[in-house]
Amino acid sequence: MNEVRTRFAPSPTGYLHIGGLRTALFTYCIAKKAGGKFILRIEDTDQERYVEGANEVIYRTLRAVGLDWDEGPDVGGNYGPYIQTERRGIYKEYAEKLVELGGAYYCFCDKERLAELKAVQEASGVNPMYDRHCRNLSPEEVKAKLDAGTPYVIRQKVPLDGTTTFHDVLYGDITVENSTLDDQVLLKTDGLPTYNFANVVDDHLMGITHVVRGNEYLASAPKYTLLYEAFGWEEPVYIHVEHIMRDKQHKLSKRDGDASYEDFINKGYLSEAIVNYIALLGWSPKGEREIFSLPELIEEFDISGLSKSPAIFDPLKLKAMNGEYIRALSPEKFAEYAEPYIRQTCKGDFDIAKIAALLQPRTEVLSEIPDQVDFFDEMPSYDLALYENKKMKTNLETAIEVLEKVLPVLENITDWNFDVLHDSLFNLIGEMGIKNGYVLWPVRVAISGKQFTPGGAIEVAEIIGKDETLSRMKRSIEMLRN
């Protein structure tokens, strides 16, 4: 029974943060590399923050990136239920058990008293902590209040002195004075557990062996150790990972508009590229390779590669990596992805496969596509200054001269395809004894009206066809004459 079992335990807040996704990824890799199980658990004990449909977002995202769970709310398993609100009775039972074991106690303080206490403590410059008012209530007093139906919480009974040491794989042993630890609430008035308690109970009951979670839990970790000790349970292996930052000061947040997985998908990023990129934030593989598929990530993943310092999210690097993934796609696959984007600005009857082929090496994010192909349907009006190109040694005069020579050549072509176009134009270039660009630059400008195009004069001419090419040539020549 040494199977590795890890879990991803998000709160249903309506979207899946990139940082959460990365935690899930690391968690998944640890389990899968060890041939173990990856479990999904929904932590919805805060009813006030519950967002309708949020669970579906989590399922959808995890499935989209390929992080399939072996046990979870919708797939079942032997340790269910996997949604915390459905485990309500379990927490109550264990909280009461902990009271019996001496690791917790009933507290009847109401929120007004607590608020007052906190205000006084803050005013006098003391760290706000529960004053343990109910810690030493006699069993009779407790029973009387309970019988009277007084609302209560159950709090952790932290030792008054001594120290607690907990172990993290990355940080090693961390020891704190028990006197700095608060008697935190374990079971809330509404009967639901707090995160800290639910985690301990669930991780134990579900047989979780490794816990990967955000660094924000590091400070409360010793309290977990105390809880495990009080129950007499074995602690899982803890791995606290640092945050993903927007910059040195700020975490990557929802408000930045690009903190959620779905935002990136909507912007034209590939799922595989996103996963690959975030894997490299706060973790580094052994060798120098950095392109990894999910199966390769599982193979390569090792806890020792995790970093203890925060990583700043670099949109530029994600973009570059996305470009790499796009280039690695088969032409057919890329065309499939690209078509809807091409169609946004290019409605005509063109050879989509040919356009896609030109686009593939020039696209880092799919959303860049519409602007690149907006001239196929209709030539934009353009500035004649485009004909002036120092490197090509072209200007308005040379352009007229060249275009007038090219026009009849094109008119004579009957079999309009790349090879014929290429041969015809290069014959002309040979006859004229000049550089390729001297001819091809003005032609490209004349039929595209753009400074940059995917593909050159020949590619563009082939795609828009003979009639359109000739018509654009004539129009441009006309413009140049005036």
Next chain:
RNA sequence: GGCCCGUUGGUCAAGCGGCUAAGACACCGCCCUUUCACGGCGGAGACAUGAGUUCGAUUCUCGUACGGGUCACCA
């Protein structure tokens, strides 16, 4: 503020007492080339800081600075 944690080029990062301190993105230059890309070659750029330990510190210890986390009946 108390407690906990971190600090290698602009960014991601390798490094685990002795190296000309990797690599990637970005940047610059050159080449390829019918534009732009792609691809190829090359360049600039870093161990926060002060002590200590040591024959020798980026690497170990302490202080300082800076940054982060946490101090809820939120997770």
